[in-house]
């Protein structure tokens with residue numbers, strides 16, 4: 001055994017409590033910010049992935065980058081819903097909905113108030129069979145053929161005048177909110193739903209829809225369907241994805257944007273934390289010069305000294321990672337809402353901590369500890385024994 | 393008796409900026425095994441420098457330092473580290489105990505560089521501490537001990553690996569009269585009972601008297 005005992009490293013660390021505490025705090029702060037942003041990105045991803053189902057297929061116009069910019073004419077709707085891969089209900093009607101998606105402006109509740117975009121979705125009756133997660137929790141279902149609307153719980157919580165019994169005005173009309181629905185926290189929870197015919201009428205969409213969503217007869221039918229869409233001239237402007245994939249793709253831009261932003265911010269902050277760690281470690285080396293000289297005289301090698309100081313720095317960073325992660329884990333209880341660039345409307349979600357994020361945070365902290373501790377450790381290892389012993 | 397320390401024509405100088413500071417000038421010194429020698433001399437005369445050369449933590453500019461048959465000036469740095477771990481016990485003026493380690497952990501430190509098992513190390517630690525009369529202070533930290541006790545722990549650390557040679561640089565320089573006396577008695581006993589060769593630097597004549605031989609160093613020359 002040639003290594004300087006671990007207890008020496010740990011105890012040295014906790015003798016200078018204040019500087020150790022400050023250094024750990026700095027690292028913890030950076031880890032906290034790093035983890036928080038990744039949790040945000042994961043939250044968006046998870047919320048949108050949960051929105052779609054694997055069993056449903058969503059058809060949108062190829063050039064469209066979201067539901068609102070997609071248009072599907074009524075005759076195409078007819079062609080799609082008569083394909084053999086579309087499941088049918090007991091009465092033999094296709095399990096399909098040609099949703100019309102529009103965006104309206106509403107006032108947010110509270111101090112951060114102001115207008116924000118809310119998705120309004122016109123649906124046909126089959127929509128509730130296709131998306132059984134949508135459950136009315138207050139009031140009632142809207143009546144087909146009426147200017148009535150039901151509101152997702154996330155919208156009801158965050159926007160003025162969206163509570164059951166109130167009226168909202170959009171597309172030149174008054175709409176009565178007759179019910180509130182809850183989906184268990186997916187993207188639909190941040191929407192308002194009404195009869196598709198009413199929405200088509202109010203927004204002058206004629207009989208076209210934005211997208212078509214239908215149940216597959218079986219998941220194996222997807223490749224066949226894909227081929228049909230490639231080969232049938234009438235369907236070539238459209239593309240299909242599983243509903244899950246479609247919404248997952250919608251999250252990608254935001255998630256990547258947030259991750260990149262987060263990494264930029266934390267790299268910026270981490271410079272400070274690394275410098276802090278470096279100053280602490282240089283001070284540690286300076287204060288313990290005689291100890292280093294003594295251990296070297298006893299026969300410990302330069303590399304043992306290097307390892308001891310590097311380990312010390314890495315311990316600080318791992319503790320910093322632990323504290324940062326611990327604090328960030330409380331964000332999971334927080335629900336936030338932001339404009340999702342995928343749909344151009346408000347989306348509510350929670351911070352989601354994944355094991356990947358935990359690992360990334362620890363690796364990131366170790367990296368900071370390594371960078372901050374490296375030069376001081378080199379200095380410690382390079383000390384000349386005689387000079388070190390003279391420095392009493 | 394054979395010489396355990398054989399120094400031939402050793403010179404040493406330090407460089408400060410571009411000035412050469414000559415410290416030792418063509419020193420030759422032979423010390424037989426089992427000797428207890430005191431090196432005296434005014435401050436700055438090169439006593440510590442000579443001791444450092446003997447202990448293998450510094451190298452001469454010219455000449456040879458042969459200790460127990462090994463020309464240590466020719467060893468590589470890591471060979472030298474290994475050599476020190478087995479052959480030299482260090483005693484410093486300010487004890488140089490590691491403050492965050494207990495007495496027994498301090499004594500165990502050089503044993504970590506040997507092949508001894510944990511149980512064997514424990515035995516060595518207990519033995520060394522009982523030789524210096526501090527078996528009951530095993531778990532005390534240095535700051536819980538008096539200066540004299542700290543120096544005794546340091547001596548226990550120096551003898552734990554059973555080295556051939558003990559080097560002591562002003563071991564009583566920071567102690568009151570009574571504690572100094574205890575330390576000197578201990579060194580005499582280590583020399584007499586345990587046959588340790590001891591090289592002690594001191595400028596205290598009463599300390600030097602306890603040695604068998606006294607050599608004077610002045611302006612880098614041995615008198």
Ligand SMILES: Nc1ncnc2c1ncn2[C@@H]1O[C@H](COP(=O)(O)OP(=O)(O)O)[C@@H](O)[C@H]1O
Nearest residue numbers: 387406413415434435436437438439440441442
């Ligand atoms: N590492 C060093 N660098 C520069 N000068 C040194 C160094 N070590 C010792 N000296 C100088 O060498 C001389 C002798 O020092 P030292 O051996 O410590 O003397 P002593 O122990 O007899 O007081 C002093 O003038 C001292 O300043």
Ligand SMILES: [Mg+2]
Nearest residue numbers: 439440441561
């Ligand atoms: Mg000296």
